[in-house]
Amino acid sequence: MKKWYCRFIVLCLLGLLPLGVRAATAASTATVSAAVTPIAPIAPISSSAGIPVLTVQNAGAGQNWSLSLQVVALMTVLTVLPAVLLMMTSFTRIIIVLSFLRQALATQSTPPNQVLLGLALFLTFFVMSPVLDRAYENGVKPYMDHQVSADVAIPAAAAPFKRFMLNQTRDTDLQLFTRLARQQPYASKDDVPFRVAMPAFVTSELKTAFQMGFLLFIPFLVIDVVVASVLMSMGMAMVSPSIISLPFKIMLFVMVDGWSLLMGTLAGSFYT
Known part of the structure; x- marks a missing residue:
């Protein structure tokens, strides 16, 4: 690392x-x-x-x-x-999904923000390691060895990041920002400039993160509904359902090995 x-x-x-x-x-x-x-x-x-x-x-x-x-x-x-570099990596999707998980569990500030940010950052390094390897070999290493100038090294180091972003970007989002930029459809992904690739990538990442967050909410929402129905049937309407459902949510998350499942799903979503 x-x-x-x-x-x-x-x-x-x-x-x-x-x-x-x-x-x-x-x-x-x-x-x-x-x-x-x-x-x-x-x-x-x-x-x-x-x-x-x-x-x-x-x-x-x-x-x-x-x-x-x-x-x-x-x-x-x-x-x-x-901020620019974080928006060019997998950090956006990971931190949003982790935030949705904490809200679905209703654990308030547990895990704390520092833990979520650290986990998202190191998982980002894990996901982006192939991209960093290619950027280092193509741009940084030749520049440090005085083989190429900065004008050549910077585009060579940025090319793997642009390729990564475009591989994770939906075609509809890319077409949207292409129209907004008043450009014709590009023949290949290599022709897409950074000013079009970056907003399209961020928009696509937000959509993907919210979809994953929705799927995370479903099992915990079912627990909330069941607990609320049981309390109403027992005449305990004054008792907050979240207090009773919280231990069941944590138990469910631990029983299914939720952290390993979530980390594996997040990392694997960038390689599909």
Whole structure:
């Protein structure tokens, strides 16, 4: 698991390397310029790294403050990157189904959110391990060995993720976002751009997760109905059915080895 985690982190940071190099180059250029030439009160300094660096001199204290827009962009990407990567993996379906399970059991905050998130995250690593392998071998490893440039490595590393998303996406959802993008039907899945594949994949994952959640609710709902009917027939209308049905739900879930069954079903749903 540690091997896949390291590869996943390297893959995430691959796309940020060019931006970080540009930021470091811009910062170093600004430092050299500040040491050689006098700085105007407010003046943009041109930089060959791309976006200029703005340098401001305080009139009273005489201090120079440099703001690199590349660093700001880099921090913004780091903030958004986890959410983007989670939406490109099996995490969405898994965490929604686990949340439905907790609601069907009516156990309130058991298992706690931290446990559900950790379970969903590590099950995501398990499901996505073949995709991470291909992304590492096709894009990350050649880039780290200086065999290809970042412009070639990033599309090569992203291709397995797009293939995974399209394999889990319904045709109706893909056609919907193709029409919304005002594009003609694509000849093959390789021609589908990321801006169409990602929303179609997320929409399809939500549908699949809600269908699995509905199937999870059925046996526990039957227990609730039976318990409520028995209490009404006994004249115990003031007793909450959920209090009586909770032990029966837990007993049923344990007897059928529910966790193993659920984890196997979730993992297997991505390989069908």
